[in-house]
Amino acid sequence: MTYRPQFVYPAPPAGFEDEQFHYSFDSTNTPALANSLPAGAYANDIPLLLQSDAPFIARAIKIQLGAAHSTLWFELKTPHGDYIALPYVPISRYAGEGDGAAIAGRLFVPIEEAIYCPSGSSWVLYLYNPTLASVNPPALTLFGCKRRDCRRAA
16 A cells, blocks of 8 residues: 555645655664563653655654554654654554554554654654553554755755
8 A cells, every 4th residue: 555645735846856755663673663562661762763865754654553453552753843642642543543443554644734854853752551461562654755856066
């Protein structure tokens, strides 16, 4: 499944080109997402690092759960220090409707006002496990585009 925006975005400024791109963060590239979160525990300040070759414009988020339903709660902070989810929000509600059991992890959650992320910046993820058992962390994907400067160097 690929991301398709729900509406048309304006063209990039003259001399720039937008290249569709996504960043995926999971247990293979983010060590803090490799271990299950114990009952009642928090995992704070998990950096989601972006590449430094070009600015990224985030337009959607997708939370991929290992199971159809997750009991974890999360907060997500943008590179500008603003929170997408604050206070902690149940992942199942953010990723779907109702309890999220039927559709969690299958939908893109659009970011209505795209978020400009400077090259080399990072998002920060916070997780909380309010249950009485260990829970595996989700994979998180940011969808959008890299804005490349196509102007010639003087």
